[in-house]
């Protein structure tokens with residue numbers, strides 16, 4: 554049977570399917586649930602320095618099977634209240650990566666120290682939420698800022714630092730290079746695409762915030778292109794994100810250059826049991842293709 558284990562920048566994963574940040578990851582029980590259903594690791598909801606209520610409803614619009622538009626507004630209890638949730642997930646045996654967001658390098662570094670103290674195995678920097686004022690892609694959209702934030706966090710903690718890059722940029726691979734210069738151990742690509750829906754009878758945007766982020770099957774080709782280009786320009790490992798609904802989607806990302814993948818919208822549509830199906834289907838598919846180990850498939854499409 555083929556081997557799905559992944560060593561990613563010093564983090565050991567039992568399989569490549571990580572629970573993406575922001576989906577299902579708010580509580581320790583939900584993180585533990587994803588782990589219990591077979592996720593290779595779980596990434597927390599993005600946590601900030603202080604509690605944030607998020608935007609008022611409506612915050613989500615679903616497009617059948619092809620996508621999901623959301624603008625939650627980074628709701629979270631703040632770093633001082635969140636460690637207990639991580640402890641619960643760790644008690645269930647989960648490999649937990651902590652996602653953090655902040656306004657600038659100094660705040661990122663301070664938050665990183667607090668998140669590291671929870672015993673997470675790595676940090677993912679949210680440099681890519683597409684619609685939060687002064688946060689996410691507003692601080693992650695330019696290479697100097699990405700480099701400075703990454704460097705500040707890398708200096709502050711002794712954990713692998715993963716920079717989550719925005720596709721809402723003319724050169725996402727340039728942002729990944731900046732993170733690598735700053736000392737990132739890995740890159741996640743991509744986060745959601747900036748997007749909008751209009752409620753015609755109400756003559757206003759569907760979501761309370763107006764702009765949101767599009768995820769799901771619709772964005773898979775965009776994510777693949779970003780991973781493809783980033784793989785050609787950096788030497789650190791990549792985590793593919795965006796529209797991974799089944800094992801074949803994951804293999805596309807791996808062959809484009811990803812060592813692991815994050816699954817978000819598929820969990821929102823199909824529930825947490827999706828991890829068990831993904832693991833089984835990927836194992837079967839690798840067997841069919843005559844691949845004994847997933848690692849052997851990373852980036853192979855580049856040499857074709």
Ligand code: DHB
Nearest residue numbers: 624625626627682745766
């Ligand atoms: C939110 C954050 C994100 O990073 C994202 O991609 C989409 C939404 C949010 O909390 O609104």
